[in-house]
Every structure is written in structure tokens, then in C-alpha cells.
Amino acid sequence: MKHTLSVLLEDESGALSRIAGLFARRGFNIESLAVGPAEAPGISRLTMVLEGDNETLQQMSKQLDKLVNVLNVLDLSSLPAVERELMLLKVSASEENRSKILDLVQVFRAKVVDVSDEALVLEVVGDPGKLVTIEKIMAPYGIIEIARTGRVALKRASGINTEMLKTKPSDNLLPT
Incomplete structure (x- = not known):
């Protein structure tokens, strides 16, 4: 574990x-x-x-x-804790695939922090699962470089474990 x-x-x-x-x-x-x-x-x-x-x-x-x-x-x-990491991801971005990559950047709420004719550098902040997912989705386009920070985390002030809420079916939340 x-x-x-x-x-x-x-x-x-x-x-x-x-x-x-x-x-x-x-x-x-x-x-x-x-x-x-x-x-x-x-x-x-x-x-x-x-x-x-x-x-x-x-x-x-x-x-x-x-x-x-x-x-x-x-x-x-x-x-219950909030965990985040930062990843800079340099991905190959030709004219043909640039718009697809930019659409994915919006879906993941990432930022484009550098642009060249051949590549984009993306800044992705989120939980470790989000970073792994965007890395896998960008792999077919050609990942040139990756740099990741270590995980930072704080105990949730609310005490609510949001991970638990993600695993429950929504119909369990409705009154009977």
C-alpha cells in the first residue's frame, strides 16, 4: 500500500x-x-x-x-486529504494533430506554457491519477520530455473524503 x-x-x-x-x-x-x-x-x-x-x-x-x-x-x-502534483509535459505537436492536443488540454484543464512549430509544453496540475491519465493520452502524439514535482498533500479541513464519494453509485445518495 x-x-x-x-x-x-x-x-x-x-x-x-x-x-x-x-x-x-x-x-x-x-x-x-x-x-x-x-x-x-x-x-x-x-x-x-x-x-x-x-x-x-x-x-x-x-x-x-x-x-x-x-x-x-x-x-x-x-x-481525508487533498493531494496534488505538477507536471510539465513536452509533446510533439505537428500541424495535423495540434488542434486535437489543444482540445485535450482543455478537457484536462491544463495550460499551454510554451509553443513552437514542432511541440507544445503543457502544465498539468492535479491528483496523481490525472497526471498519469493525460500522460497516457498524449503518448500517441509523442512525448518528448516530462518533469514532475513530488506530491504535496494536506489533511482536508472539511473532513470529507471525496475519494469515497467517487466510488459510491449516485443512486445510493438519493433518499428512499
Whole structure:
């Protein structure tokens, strides 16, 4: 199972390498990593995606919590959360297929951020599933380059798990 951890840590040199080292020593691969300033000065939020069972991740969370610079560890995997990534996608765009690509850009609410005679650079923001989907749809046109950020995530303030709503049939929402 994939887990998304949100870690608040003091913004000091070496903090990130200590966290990465902790996971490397235990043979964990960090699939995605994003770090940036948090809501308070001198504090950073690190969001990482890891694969592992629940027990192992609970143990890793406890060990993370013991690190000097770590202030808080939250496993967002089972909580209602908002997750987003950014992808820049350079796709081949000849005269014949450019209008088709531009139509798809609108469907995915992506942005064209660079144009040349041979290619378009698209900016796509969304949940990881959206990025994978547009990548697969653009593949037949010829993907030239891809750059993706790591996943960023926050616990939902509303507490509503929108993923759960997507899986329920709409007729279950109607009163009986």
C-alpha cells in the first residue's frame, strides 16, 4: 500500500538528509518527495510517498518522530486529504494533430506554457491519477520530455473524503 506522510520539521541544514537516510537504511524507496516552507517561519513541510504495509509505516513514523528536527508526522493515507502534483509535459505537436492536443488540454484543464512549430509544453496540475491519465493520452502524439514535482498533500479541513464519494453509485445518495 502507498502511504503519504506529511512531516513538519525545523528548517535546518541536514534535516532532509537525516530523514532520507533513515528510510534508506531500512531499505525503503521514497517514491515522491516535496519540501517547502510551511505556515510558520523556520518550519518546513515535507511530503513523501512510500510503499509499505501499515505496521512498518507506523514504526517508521515513530522513528521519524524521534529525530531532533522533526516536529510532527502525519500519515495522510487513511485520512481525508487533498493531494496534488505538477507536471510539465513536452509533446510533439505537428500541424495535423495540434488542434486535437489543444482540445485535450482543455478537457484536462491544463495550460499551454510554451509553443513552437514542432511541440507544445503543457502544465498539468492535479491528483496523481490525472497526471498519469493525460500522460497516457498524449503518448500517441509523442512525448518528448516530462518533469514532475513530488506530491504535496494536506489533511482536508472539511473532513470529507471525496475519494469515497467517487466510488459510491449516485443512486445510493438519493433518499428512499
